[in-house]
Amino acid sequence: MEKSFKITTAEGLHARPATILVSSVSPFTASVELLYNNKSVNLKSIMGVMAQAVPAGAVVTISANGTDAEELISKVTEVIISQGLGEEC
């Protein structure tokens, strides 16, 4: 399962936005990747996400694999929209 988002926070996926994303997916058992610029990292890894240095305006794809993958994607969508991190595309 996967879904793409356009990141709209002024600072991109740094600090606070990265923290929010990682915290929201950590409770799920499914594995989850963040794909940006042809490079994918584990979305449960704060270091990995920050090292991606996703800038504002970038399009990222989140793909999940596992029994609760669907719940994970819907949770992450809800968090991204409600916390103003980005929009679906």
Next chain:
Amino acid sequence: MLEINGISISKGITLAPAYCLAEPDLSFDKVKITHVDSEIDRLKEAMAKTKLDLIAIRDAAMYKFGEEKAEIFSAHLLILEDPEIFSAIEAKINEKMNAESALDEVCIMYSCMFESMDNDYMKERAADIRDVCKRILAHLLHVELPDYSRISREVIIVAEDLTPSMTAQLDKQFVRGFVTDIGGRTSHSAILARAMGIPAIVGTKNASKNITNGSPLIIDGLKGKVIVNATEDVQARYRASSKELEKDNELLKKYITLPSISADGHIVEIAGNIGNPNDVDAIIANGGDGIGLFRTEFLFMDRMELPTEEEQFDAYKTVLSKMDGKPTVVRTLDIGGDKELPYLKLPAEINPFLGYRAIRLCLDQQSIFRTQLRALLRASMYGNLKIMFPMIATLDEFRRAKAILLEEKQKLLDGGALVNDQIEIGMMVEIPSAAVIADLFAQEADFLSIGTNDLIQYTLAADRMNEKISYLYQPYHPAVLRLIKMVIDAAHNHGKWVGMCGEMAGDEVAIPILLALGLDEFSMSSASILKTRGQISKLNKDQLNDQLEHILQLKTSIEVELYVKKYFLNLK
């Protein structure tokens, strides 16, 4: 029982257990292991303990400092639980590396990766990774890490030295005193101790190595020593003297509302030195007549970037409003020397005290200077502001600084802003060249303020941070006294007032001499104000004038000290 001698910063006595801020020994050997599973269990256990620490610290920070400061520890928890970091360490343990080495290698790998990024925010994340790894490592080695923010009982802080960032983390409510290995009377820890009004012994050379965490300590500020593990008898005796001192302080309280006036009716101003807006309360509580020195550099320290004009405006406005019309002398940014701002990325210098600092830096990096001046000018409507420039060596520097100030003022007025019309513009006299031509400066400055800490170090060519030559820090050296006399006479000849904002202004031996020389304003730490007012109220200026000629003819610092102690302090 062990006694350690050092330099006393204030005359108080305090008893409390030691709290050592030493960096613990986290060295380990790189060894090959045989049992991979038990090594991974060791790692997991250390990480679980680290998690408990971080949660406790986060909650304490939330309670004490608010959400913003606590957020950093939430970030640390995420780093700790990062699956990529754990599997990287695990992979190395699977290759028979011990947990300590595996952790260290992964920590270095990640912190280097972040440090090499072309983004200041990311670079700082390297410090977070190292911080988390250090906590795990400490648990692996069963070493306890000090945690400055979790102090919740009265303690005496023991450290090799206190850095500004350490002190920023301290919950000052529980700190009863400081003991440090290095530093002299004007070091950062000394200034901090005076601002907090607590006893401190600095320059002990080795106290931090001889004192263990939690041992009962006594600071005897009168004798300049620390007593470790004192017997019951000794502790009881000190508790009694501590009560006596409290009683003396109680007696001094009558001076809070009394004017600063000598026995024969000569009026002076006794003002306070501050580093940030919170310090104003202590000045007011001690009945200060004004603020003689606001060290604005503390607004610039312990942060990641320059404070904005608005932040500065708020700070200056707060200080001026609280002072309610009393004279408030603000010194423009004095950075450099022992006060570094990492974010300015200034190259290290071989002789920082003779280098690129204070007004020299401000005249060069004018946007920093102009921002500060605009904030000050806008805040001037809220009180009685006087502005002074630090480290002036030449008349040209003073003229340029003043011209920039007037330029910014005109710009603000043109833009429709309100600026107080009565702001006095003065300067620090702390470089001998400025003292020698004080008569020329007095024609162009509204006031002069003598900064004795630097004036003494430059006059005697003695770095005040260098303990090996601390004997050269001689406030009563005849050369220093004569320079001070030159400055005061020159200013008075041109109808200007003179203040002093170095440690000397609150020194009981210097005070009779300074009063006789005609010093108008004595500015000191809040804790010294009442004692000084009490001392001056008992001195007779006319009588002192008769002795002044003789004092100025004495040949050495020690002769001056003994003379004053004998005739004016009734001490031997």
